[in-house]
Structures are given as C-alpha cells and as structure tokens.
Amino acid sequence: MKWGGIVFIVLAIYFALFSSLQAAEPLSDTGQTKCFDESGVEINPCPAPGTAFYGQDAHYSRDRSYTKLDSDDNNLSNLTTNWSMVRDNVTGLIWEVKQSRDGVKNYDNPHDTDNTYTWYSTGIGGTPGDSTDTEDFINSLNTGSGFCGHTDWRLPTIKELSRLTDLNRYHPSIDITFFPRVVLNDYYCEYWSSTCHALYGASQAWIVDFENAGANCLLGTMGSFHVRAVRSEQ
C-alpha cells in the first residue's frame, strides 16, 4: 500500500511542524486549577466571566467542556440522544454531529458518517470529485438556508480538529458522549482538516487520527477520507 510509505515520511515532518503549531496554542495547560485575588488569596469557586479576577490561569485549562445543541442553537442536556451540533465551550467552535453509521455511504446526506471525500479547494487545488470532494461536502451544508440555519460551515484547520482528540482516550480518542459514530481506520488517519502541506501545497493535507490522539498525518489529497464540519460562534 503506497499510503504506508507516505505516512512514515510525513510523520517526521509532523513532529517538526505540528509541534511548533501546538506551541502556539493560546490555551495554557499548567494544571493550575485554583483562582486567586491580587493578594494571592484563593477565590473558591473561581470567578465567573465578567466578574473581577476572571481570566486567570485556571480558567484556561485544556479541560473539555461541550454542550449539545439542537438545530435552532438551543442548549440540550448531555443526556439527550437527539442533537445536531456540539459547542466547544472553551473555543466557541460549533461542530457538526455525524449520523447513520451503518457502513453504507449516502452522499444525499452530508451528515452520513460513512461518507468519505477527496480533499479539494477551489483556488488551492487537490482532487476534485462529483459530490465526493471536501468542497462539495461543505457546499452541501451551506446551500439554501444552510445546515441548522447557518451558511458559514467549513472544514476545520488541523489545530481545530486536533483539539477534539483527547490523550486520555483511545479507540476512539474523542468523547463519544458528544461525538458518536466516529469511523476509525487501523492503518491511517481518518478525518480531513483544511490545512494543506506547507511546502507542497494541495498535493497533501493534514488529517487527524481519532484512534490514537496526536498521531496526525499528511496524506495525498487524492485519498478519500471522512469529514466533520465546523463553524465559529458569532
């Protein structure tokens, strides 16, 4: 399989490039969980947003905080079994929820988790398809009144998508309470980001492995892989 060789090569580039991307992550991860006032006296619980002393170290942990949303952007209980989107309460990003995991692709439903797409972006390049490239996928969410009333859905950057992976989880390394029906592949990464190769452009793009957090890859854009759309909360 020619993909195997590519993966080994790109993993080396990954460690050189992506580690520097992670170093630029604005959210610190010192492990500090306590809040303090100006005199160093602990404030327990930590101040709420908009109040004095909000915005200190403990507010910016890498802890996950997600909320399920219905198709009208309303918050739902974590226990609901029917939701359309997930809000990352730390980043404000809104994620598409995938459906219909039955091993059968259905391109009439862009949310079908089994669907795979080649990576393509007008003006950048890649591998166009007929309803089967990543741009077709995004366009299908943004046509008409849009998915859940929004027309600014896009493919996530590698930084955004990687943030969904969780080092404390494996197979899959994502919280399936909020992001169920993740499709895994034993040998490769699975989910396309919008970030293409820094040097070779649209011949390769970054793709995330949701089986093993942190093991992201660069793969040729002619490969057909899974997708999950995102938008930024306004």
Ligand SMILES: [Ca+2]
């Ligand atoms: Ca399906």
Ligand SMILES: [Ca+2]
């Ligand atoms: Ca197309």
Ligand SMILES: [Ca+2]
């Ligand atoms: Ca994998």
